[in-house]
Amino acid sequence: MNLDFSDDQKFLQSEARKFLEKEGSINRSRKVLEEKHNTDQDLWNKIVELGWTGIRIPEEYDGLGLGYLELCVVAEELGRFLAPVPFSSSVYLFTEAIIKYANEDVKKEILPKLVSGEIVGTLAVTEDLFAPTISNIKTTSENNIVNGKKIAVADAEIATHSIVVSNSSSGICLRLVDHSSDTVSIEHQDTIDESRGHFSIEYKNSPSILIGDESNGWEFYENLLNQAAVLFSFEQIGGSQASLDMATSYAKERYAFGRQIGSFQAIKHKLADMYVAITLAKSNTYYAAWALSTESSDLSVASATARVSSTKAYQLCSKENIQTHGGNGFTWEYDCHLYYKRSKLLSVNIGSLPNWKEKLVSSLEKSNTY
Amino acid sequence: MDFNDTPEQAQFRNTCREWLEKNAEPKSNKKKEDFADIEFLDVAREWQKKKYDAGWAMLHWPKEYGGIAASPIERIIWAEEESKFNVPRGIFEIGLGMCGPVMMEYASDEQKERYLPAMAEGTEIWCQLFSEPSAGSDVAGLRSKAVQDGDNWIINGQKVWTSGAHFCDYGILVVRHDPNLEKHKGMTFFFVDMKSPGIEVKPIKQITGGSSFNEVYFTDVVIPDSQRLGAIGDGWKVAITTLMNERLAVGDANGADVKEAFNWAKKQDDSGESLINNRATRESIADWYCEANGLKNTKLRTMSALSKGETPGPEASITKIVSANKLQDIGNFGIDSLDMAGMLRTDDNEIQSFQNAWLGAPGLRIAGGTDEILKNIISERVLGLPQDKRSDKGMPFKDIPSGN
Ligand SMILES: Cc1cc2nc3c(=O)[nH]c(=O)nc-3n(C[C@H](O)[C@H](O)[C@H](O)COP(=O)(O)OP(=O)(O)OC[C@H]3O[C@@H](n4cnc5c(N)ncnc54)[C@H](O)[C@@H]3O)c2cc1C
Numbered sequence: 001m002n003l004d005f006s007d008d009q010k011f012l013q014s015e016a017r018k019f020l021e022k023e024g025s026i027n028r029s030r031k032v033l034e035e036k037h038n039t040d041q042d043l044w045n046k047i048v049e050l051g052w053t054g055i056r057i058p059e060e061y062d063g064l065g066l067g068y069l070e071l072c073v074v075a076e077e078l079g080r081f082l083a084p085v086p087f088s089s090s091v092y093l094f095t096e097a098i099i100k101y102a103n104e105d106v107k108k109e110i111l112p113k114l115v116s117g118e119i120v121g122t123l124a125v126t127e128d129l130f131a132p133t134i135s136n137i138k139t140t141s142e143n144n145i146v147n148g149k150k151i152a153v154a155d156a157e158i159a160t161h162s163i164v165v166s167n168s169s170s171g172i173c174l175r176l177v178d179h180s181s182d183t184v185s186i187e188h189q190d191t192i193d194e195s196r197g198h199f200s201i202e203y204k205n206s207p208s209i210l211i212g213d214e215s216n217g218w219e220f221y222e223n224l225l226n227q228a229a230v231l232f233s234f235e236q237i238g239g240s241q242a243s244l245d246m247a248t249s250y251a252k253e254r255y256a257f258g259r260q261i262g263s264f265q266a267i268k269h270k271l272a273d274m275y276v277a278i279t280l281a282k283s284n285t286y287y288a289a290w291a292l293s294t295e296s297s298d299l300s301v302a303s304a305t306a307r308v309s310s311t312k313a314y315q316l317c318s319k320e321n322i323q324t325h326g327g328n329g330f331t332w333e334y335d336c337h338l339y340y341k342r343s344k345l346l347s348v349n350i351g352s353l354p355n356w357k358e359k360l361v362s363s364l365e366k367s368n369t370y
Numbered sequence: 371m372d373f374n375d376t377p378e379q380a381q382f383r384n385t386c387r388e389w390l391e392k393n394a395e396p397k398s399n400k401k402k403e404d405f406a407d408i409e410f411l412d413v414a415r416e417w418q419k420k421k422y423d424a425g426w427a428m429l430h431w432p433k434e435y436g437g438i439a440a441s442p443i444e445r446i447i448w449a450e451e452e453s454k455f456n457v458p459r460g461i462f463e464i465g466l467g468m469c470g471p472v473m474m475e476y477a478s479d480e481q482k483e484r485y486l487p488a489m490a491e492g493t494e495i496w497c498q499l500f501s502e503p504s505a506g507s508d509v510a511g512l513r514s515k516a517v518q519d520g521d522n523w524i525i526n527g528q529k530v531w532t533s534g535a536h537f538c539d540y541g542i543l544v545v546r547h548d549p550n551l552e553k554h555k556g557m558t559f560f561f562v563d564m565k566s567p568g569i570e571v572k573p574i575k576q577i578t579g580g581s582s583f584n585e586v587y588f589t590d591v592v593i594p595d596s597q598r599l600g601a602i603g604d605g606w607k608v609a610i611t612t613l614m615n616e617r618l619a620v621g622d623a624n625g626a627d628v629k630e631a632f633n634w635a636k637k638q639d640d641s642g643e644s645l646i647n648n649r650a651t652r653e654s655i656a657d658w659y660c661e662a663n664g665l666k667n668t669k670l671r672t673m674s675a676l677s678k679g680e681t682p683g684p685e686a687s688i689t690k691i692v693s694a695n696k697l698q699d700i701g702n703f704g705i706d707s708l709d710m711a712g713m714l715r716t717d718d719n720e721i722q723s724f725q726n727a728w729l730g731a732p733g734l735r736i737a738g739g740t741d742e743i744l745k746n747i748i749s750e751r752v753l754g755l756p757q758d759k760r761s762d763k764g765m766p767f768k769d770i771p772s773g774n
Contacts, residue, residue, distance in 0.1 A: 129714075129716070326507065344702075347706075
């Protein structure tokens with residue numbers, strides 16, 4: 001047994017950390033948030049140059065041909081530094097959909113361009129102010145033509161393509177749509193965390209290419225979410241750890257009643273609770289990474305476990321980081337709110353905590369874990 | 371014991387309600403304004419003036435200052451009835467809840483006549499200048515200096531997190547007149563005209579994007595000795611009176627509560643069903659209901675004690691701990707119920723109220739005594755547990771470690 005990353009993977013992680021630190025990723029995130037830029041194009045270009053968009057793409061399509069574990073370590077750093085880039089949309093969701101479900105022609109066309117950065121993708125699912133399910137998708141696709149409106153699509157503006165979860169006469173299917181078509185209109189939507197842009201996308205008779213088959217799209221979509229949940233969990237752990245680090249150093253610097261606030265047991269226990277939550281989440285997420293990298297049949301239970309515990313950890317750490325900072329924590333100037341907002345964004349981006357808890361128990365029922 | 375109104379109380383309630391029905395709009399789900407922000411200043415003032423003219427503004431105050439000498443129970447009844455209407459609140463809370471009582475207790479009769487009615491009427495708004503960059507939970511660690519100069523005091527220093535300072539006319543201020551004394555002994559209390567030369571107010575942007583609190587800088591600000599509240603060196607004693615009142619005044623968190631969660635759950639979709647049918651939702655709502663009612667009933671018990679002439683004890687600290695954390699949880703619940711669309715800002719008032727709860731609750735857990743400080747108060751003052759070892763005890767203020 002060895003529930004740890006290899007030396008090479010750890011090296012990649014420390015390089016990623018150095019890079020994002022040097023690039024001032026957290027300040028860039030603040031800037032995107034304040035100036036409503038939706039994304040940081042320059043940082044994204046540099047990330048593409050480093051080859052991270054091609055980590056999982058096989059060498060025959062110009063990628064690095066590495067595994068999920070390499071993606072996991074990068075995800076943790078992107079989360080720690082609040083990177084304001086479309087990585088999760090394009091890499092964890094879109095690229096994986098192409099790798100797993102697209103036919104050879106599409107792969108040849110799309111994958112090399114994902115590596116080079118010419119193509120950026122996102123996944124368009126939600127249509128209304130409640131959770132999407134297999135029975136409430138209204139966007140249609142008939143004869144390769146997509147019609148409908150999606151909302152809350154992350155990174156849609158920088159994205160050149162989207163994969164659309166749509167309803168056809170034979171069932172739910174995934175459809176690839178090129179945003180350069182004038183049948184596609186994309187509009188910014190205000191959110192409570194503008195450090196990553198969200199948009200509505202309207203498809204009016206938009207030409208599309210089928211990804212996978214006509215009827216099993218919902219299953220594909222769920223598989224994609226299960227995989228992505230592991231990577232989201234790594235981002236959430238990175239953010240949780242950054243929140244705890246911030247709180248810990250503040251607790252050492254800040255004085256009240258003639259002593260460091262970190263000498264009060266209330267603060268010690270608060271930080272210890274954060275540490276405990278992160279440790280459990282991290283261990284569950286490492287396990288899920290292993291399940292993902294070995295295509296274990298246990299993936300749906302493992303990824304939901306990782307997702308639930310890392311969502312809870314990030315929510316706890318980001319709100320208690322504010323609390324530890326007292327009045328300063330409630331100001332725009334301190335970074336605490338950037339983590340608080342990102343934690344909520346990540347927690348709803350691929351489905352909310354209650355829904356992942358539900359998914360976890362349903363998966364348990366289907367598995368032979370107990 | 372009787373939680374029902376006595377006939378007299380019922381009659382009083384009726385009088386309140388009749389007046390409110392004639393002068394305000396009942397709350398509805400459709401339109402709910404918070405009114406706590408500066409953009410509502412005019413609306414808030416107008417409402418306050420209306421109340422003042424009818425005697426409702428500070429109904430427990432004596433008649434000469436614009437009240438009707440109402441009993442504590444009547445005050446509660448009024449507040450309960452008023453809360454059912456869509457009226458501005460918030461802007462006057464600190465002034466009326468904290469500055470008013472301090473002026474009532476320590477100001478001269480002429481000062482009371484001059485300032486209290488204008489405060490109640492809403493023509494003059496007051497703020498609380500206590501916290502400083504290195505003195506929040508430990509307010510007594512404040513460093514702003516007061517130096518006596520004949521009949522005047524010269525103030526230098528900085529306050530921070532001062533809610534409303536950007537639109538307030540007066541403020542209550544506690545400052546250090548002697549750093550060589552022990553920290554609790556070297557402070558003196560004043561009220562100050564916010565338009566005095568040398569006062570500079572700089573709004574601070576909050577995580578919500580709004581700016582309801584400020585930095586306030588004092589450079590050679592002159593305060594007449596007649597505006598001192600309490601004796602020289604009694605600043606801490608006066609501040610404590612204010613803070614005790616703060617706990618009563620701040621208390622319940624404004625914003626989405628169990629009723630809003632319940633009404634929302636009844637109509638929100640949960641995989642094709644109503645969210646209220648979801649077992650976990652039902653459990654959360656049950657928990658919040660118990661908390662909300664526990665607070666309401668605790669308040670009634672406190673008021674019963676008050677009406678018998680007892681003073682409010684530290685147990686009033688419970689309210690803010692429970693309600694601010696409940697607010698944060700209910701905010702999360704509302705956002706999560708929208709799943710992937712939870713972050714979207716929409717025109718829907720209910721959704722906004724959940725998102726605002728989630729964004730504002732972290733501030734409430736800190737303002738007016740943090741969760742941790744309130745729990746310390748409960749454990750030390752209610753339960754009588756030994757106090758934390760005070761490393762600064764008996765030290766002259768200037769020798770206390772401050773980390774810089
Ligand atoms: C929205 C808002 C409005 C405000 N309005 C006003 C106002 O109008 N006027 C005014 O004067 N002030 C105001 N304040 C300031 C507020 O009173 C202080 O922020 C608060 O008391 C905390 O002080 P601090 O920010 O210095 O945090 P600190 O005291 O530095 O606290 C940092 C952390 O240490 C913890 N801590 C400190 N001491 C102890 C202890 N002994 N035991 C355990 N834990 C401890 C705290 O709980 C907190 O988690 C406002 C604050 C907010 C957020």
